[in-house]
Amino acid sequence: MASRIHSPTPLLKDELDIVIPTIRRLDFLEVWRPFFQPYHLIIIQDGDPSKIINVPEGFDYELYNRNDINRILGPKASCISYMDGACRCFGFMISKKKYIYTIDDDCFVAKDPSGKDINAVEQHIKNLLCPSTPFFFNTLYDPFAPGTDFVRGYPFSLRHGVPTAVSHGLWLNIPDYDAPTQLVKPMERNTRYVDAVLTIPKGSLFPMCGMNLAFDRELIGPALYFGLMGDGQPIGRYDDMWAGWCVKVICDHLGLGVKTGLPYIWHSKASNPFVNLKKEYKGIFWQEEIIPFFQSVTFPRHLTSVQECYIELSKQVKEKLAEIDPYFLNLADAMVTWIEAWDEFNPA
Amino acid sequence: MASRIHSPTPLLKDELDIVIPTIRRLDFLEVWRPFFQPYHLIIIQDGDPSKIINVPEGFDYELYNRNDINRILGPKASCISYMDGACRCFGFMISKKKYIYTIDDDCFVAKDPSGKDINAVEQHIKNLLCPSTPFFFNTLYDPFAPGTDFVRGYPFSLRHGVPTAVSHGLWLNIPDYDAPTQLVKPMERNTRYVDAVLTIPKGSLFPMCGMNLAFDRELIGPALYFGLMGDGQPIGRYDDMWAGWCVKVICDHLGLGVKTGLPYIWHSKASNPFVNLKKEYKGIFWQEEIIPFFQSVTFPRHLTSVQECYIELSKQVKEKLAEIDPYFLNLADAMVTWIEAWDEFNPA
Numbered sequence: 001m002a003s004r005i006h007s008p009t010p011l012l013k014d015e016l017d018i019v020i021p022t023i024r025r026l027d028f029l030e031v032w033r034p035f036f037q038p039y040h041l042i043i044i045q046d047g048d049p050s051k052i053i054n055v056p057e058g059f060d061y062e063l064y065n066r067n068d069i070n071r072i073l074g075p076k077a078s079c080i081s082y083m084d085g086a087c088r089c090f091g092f093m094i095s096k097k098k099y100i101y102t103i104d105d106d107c108f109v110a111k112d113p114s115g116k117d118i119n120a121v122e123q124h125i126k127n128l129l130c131p132s133t134p135f136f137f138n139t140l141y142d143p144f145a146p147g148t149d150f151v152r153g154y155p156f157s158l159r160h161g162v163p164t165a166v167s168h169g170l171w172l173n174i175p176d177y178d179a180p181t182q183l184v185k186p187m188e189r190n191t192r193y194v195d196a197v198l199t200i201p202k203g204s205l206f207p208m209c210g211m212n213l214a215f216d217r218e219l220i221g222p223a224l225y226f227g228l229m230g231d232g233q234p235i236g237r238y239d240d241m242w243a244g245w246c247v248k249v250i251c252d253h254l255g256l257g258v259k260t261g262l263p264y265i266w267h268s269k270a271s272n273p274f275v276n277l278k279k280e281y282k283g284i285f286w287q288e289e290i291i292p293f294f295q296s297v298t299f300p301r302h303l304t305s306v307q308e309c310y311i312e313l314s315k316q317v318k319e320k321l322a323e324i325d326p327y328f329l330n331l332a333d334a335m336v337t338w339i340e341a342w343d344e345f346n347p348a
Numbered sequence: 349m350a351s352r353i354h355s356p357t358p359l360l361k362d363e364l365d366i367v368i369p370t371i372r373r374l375d376f377l378e379v380w381r382p383f384f385q386p387y388h389l390i391i392i393q394d395g396d397p398s399k400i401i402n403v404p405e406g407f408d409y410e411l412y413n414r415n416d417i418n419r420i421l422g423p424k425a426s427c428i429s430y431m432d433g434a435c436r437c438f439g440f441m442i443s444k445k446k447y448i449y450t451i452d453d454d455c456f457v458a459k460d461p462s463g464k465d466i467n468a469v470e471q472h473i474k475n476l477l478c479p480s481t482p483f484f485f486n487t488l489y490d491p492f493a494p495g496t497d498f499v500r501g502y503p504f505s506l507r508h509g510v511p512t513a514v515s516h517g518l519w520l521n522i523p524d525y526d527a528p529t530q531l532v533k534p535m536e537r538n539t540r541y542v543d544a545v546l547t548i549p550k551g552s553l554f555p556m557c558g559m560n561l562a563f564d565r566e567l568i569g570p571a572l573y574f575g576l577m578g579d580g581q582p583i584g585r586y587d588d589m590w591a592g593w594c595v596k597v598i599c600d601h602l603g604l605g606v607k608t609g610l611p612y613i614w615h616s617k618a619s620n621p622f623v624n625l626k627k628e629y630k631g632i633f634w635q636e637e638i639i640p641f642f643q644s645v646t647f648p649r650h651l652t653s654v655q656e657c658y659i660e661l662s663k664q665v666k667e668k669l670a671e672i673d674p675y676f677l678n679l680a681d682a683m684v685t686w687i688e689a690w691d692e693f694n695p696a
Contacts, residue, residue: 113461136639137554139516139608140523141542148540149533152526153555153589155639156632168487175488178500185497192496194489194544201552206485207501241501260487284504291484291503 009122009129013038016099016125019091023047024105025054031109033058035119039101042091044069047083064090076344079337084230085210086239092217092224093342099128100221101214103265110172110266113193123263124167124214127197131161132257134202141261142197161199165220165256166247169212170194171267176209178284179277182270197261202252205294208244212265215247219256221346222306223247225338228331235327236279241287242331245294250309253299282325289324307339314339357470358477361386364447364469367439371395372453373402379457381406383467387449390439392417395431412438424692427685432578433558434587440565440572441690447476448569449562451613458520458614461541471611472515472562475545479509480605482550489609490545509547513568513604514595517560518542519615524557526632527625530618545609550600553642556592560613563595567604569694570654571595573686576679583675584627589635590679593642598657601647630673637672641665655687662687 018036020026021044029036033056041061045053049065069090070077080090085104092100101121110118130144135158143150143159150159175190200206215224223246226239251258297316303309314335321328366384368374369392377384381404389409393401397413417438418425428438436450449469458466478492483506491498491507498507523538548554563572571594574587599606645664651657662683669676 137548137552137608139518139554139557140538140540145540147536148523148538149525149529149536151555152524152529152557152585152628153592153635154526155635156528157636170487175496176500177497178502180504181497181500188495188497190488190496192488192493192543194542195540196542196544200485201549203551204485204549206487207499209487209500237500244501260485280500287501287503288505 009126011038012099012125015097016101016121017042017091017095017097018121019044019088019095019100019102020105021046021085021088021091022053022105023051026056026105027054028105028108029056029059035109035121039121040097042095044087044091046085046087064094073341076337076341079225079228079334079341081226081229081233081239082231084233084236084239086226086229088210089224089226089243089338092221093345095217098216098218099125099214100217100224102210104211106269107171107211107265107267110264113195118263118265120169120212120263120265121214124169127167127259127262128164128214128216130164132164132199132259133158133161134199134252134257137201138198142199142259145197162255162257163216163219164259165216165251166208166258167214168206168208168258168260169214169263169265170261171209171211172264174267174270176211176267179273179280180284182273182276186270186273193264194261197259200248200258200260205245205248205291206258206260208240208247210240210243211267212263213240220247220251220306222310222339222342223250225310225335228327228334233327234325235282235286237276238280238283238287241283245290246310246313249294249297249313250299250306253309254304254306286324290321293320307343310339311336357474359386360447360473363445364449364473365390365439365443365445366469367392367436367443367448367450368453369394369433369436369439370401370453371399374404374453375402376453376456377404377407383457383469387469388445390443392435392439394433394435412442421689424685424689427573427576427682427689429574429577429581429587430579432581432584432587434574434577436558437572437574437591437686440569441686441693443565446564446566447473447562448565448572450558452559454617455519455559455613455615458612461543466611466613468517468560468611468613469562472517475515475607475610476512476562476564478512480512480547480607481506481509482547482600482605485549486546490547490607493545510603510605511564511567512607513564513599514556514606515562516554516556516606516608517562517611517613518609519557519559520612522615522618524559524615527621527628528632530621530624534618534621541612542609545607548596548606548608553593553596553639554606554608556588556595558588558591559615560611561588568595568599568654570658570687570690571598573658573683576675576682581675582673583630583634585624586628586631586635589631593638594658594661597642597645597661598647598654601657602652602654634672638669641668655691658683658687
């Protein structure tokens with residue numbers, strides 16, 4: 001492995017929060033107990049606040065429902081989505097830790113090809129603590145993994161890499177498909193364990209899924225806003241996509257890395273494709289214009305903080321995407337509100 | 349799998365040549381017999397032309413030594429390297445087939461994790477016949493592989509992909525390291541079988557290794573020039589790297605795809621790191637300037653053929669890289685000679 005691997009992987013138990021959005025009993029935590037119990041959980045209860053969410057005993061957690069969010073954020077609570085997994089970003093904002101791992105409550109522990117349970121948190125920590133290499137592609141994938149390195153022809157000046165801001169994990173069993181693909185291929189299951197972590201090159205966008213995702217709050221936290229989705233909004237299931245587009249263009253500008261690949265979780269249950277189609281269908285049109293927009297986003301050089309970039313991005317959204325739908329005016333305003341709230345909770 | 353997979357994989361036996369540069373007995377062909385025998389081999393004998401190269405019985409082949417190359421190309425033979433694997437590109441030029449697979453003679457059949465022999469040609473054909481997706485990253489890797497597809501958030505308008513020009517395969521056992529890494533980690537072996545094929549995104553360069561490489565001659569052939577290396581030249585072991593940089597910028601301009609990943613071959617023998625260091629050391633310096641040059645190469649829009657782009661590239665090499673070393677003036681001239689020779693052998 002190339003230099004700077006941290007081995008054995010530190011637990012970072014005082015530096016990482018696990019954020020879980022949910023509307024139901026958190027029985028799924030039982031299978032995660034050996035891996036999650038060392039960490040503090042931030043549970044964001046979506047939907048009816050009067051419902052009681054059961055958390056298995058022995059976990060250290062705080063739980064916020066909609067009433068809490070409204071009380072804590074006041075008028076700024078308008079930027080936090082309701083009835084959509086996007087609400088999880090409230091947890092990102094109020095965490096005091098350096099790292100976040102967020103996972104959906106229908107995701108279970110996957111097994112590697114040897115049959116061993118995969119400690120998803122540990123692999124995300126490895127990914128975040130090792131540099132990324134966005135400026136040149138390494139054909140043997142992560143050069144910092146054990147038993148590998150940079151290959152012949154990889155420029156030495158680029159081998160130190162850049163800090164890793166985001167670690168995007170994958171899913172065995174139910175793949176993260178859009179509603180049309182779910183409808184067309186309802187029985188498709190992902191059984192392919194690809195033993196790789198790789199840096200998404202600079203200048204390339206990717207579809208960031210929030211199901212199994214970790215990031216460095218200090219490096220990129222303010223860009224992890226999951227937008228206006230769900231109740232009262234014309235769109236759902238694009239919360240993580242929105243965040244991913246914003247995160248990637250800002251990481252590219254600031255010289256930060258985004259990795260994808262390991263770890264896998266076991267995604268147990270496909271959401272209803274008919275419900276999903278209703279939530280998604282505007283996004284399916286809109287993304288055809290949104291993605292070219294993000295592909296052409298540039299930031300003035302003097303913007304050196306995530307917040308500055310994000311505010312600049314909100315202006316460009318207002319200017320360039322409002323012609324698609326007035327929704328983007330609201331979204332651009334919410335982006336500003338989000339940053340204001342972030343800065344209140346996270347003073348410099 | 350997404351649409352347009354060709355199943356079962358066609359053999360393409362009248363459409364693919366296998367090009368092998370060598371200086372020794374071709375005993376390695378025995379292990380490849382079940383997979384290579386359907387194809388025509390083009391063997392480029394490097395080094396002393398009076399030496400007899402033994403080819404195992406039953407293979408359909410033509411063999412060219414240095415005398416043949418000089419006789420066939422006349423003064424243009426100056427563009428073909430001597431005493432370096434770069435000589436293989438002579439075979440690319442004189443082939444009459446649509447596809448080329450090139451492999452080194454110290455590469456053997458690898459096994460997949462189930463213990464089955466990997467048919468490298470078959471996987472390369474699959475890679476070349478399925479589209480590439482250079483404009484947006486698919487997190488489940490090749491969307492055209494069995495059991496997978498484009499994930500949620502992948503724009504539908506980009507799902508048709510682009511034609512694949514190059515398929516870059518990998519190596520188990522001895523990884524393709526540069527001399528310094530070989531010296532530092534002489535015992536490192538690649539045992540990680542990564543079950544993935546992926547498109548290298550537009551705008552990203554990669555270190556293309558010629559050990560296990562396939563391409564579509566009709567789409568990109570003239571860009572597969574392996575430069576001036578070896579005897580009489582100040583540099584070696586950068587032949588495939590040079591070709592890879594040129595190929596990638598031209599593919600990006602023309603809207604063609606480059607894939608890397610499967611298939612693996614078993615690379616049996618590390619070359620001598622001391623000899624390699626002597627060949628490589630100028631390249632290690634030079635690549636620090638060459639790569640930024642290629643990262644900034646652009647072509648005028650009206651250039652729509654590989655040849656036009658390649659000639660334009662030779663001009664930019666002359667203009668921008670000659671300040672590194674006068675070698676690049678010779679290389680730029682050789683690039684032009686190569687295209688002239690290519691066009692003689694491959695009339696429109």
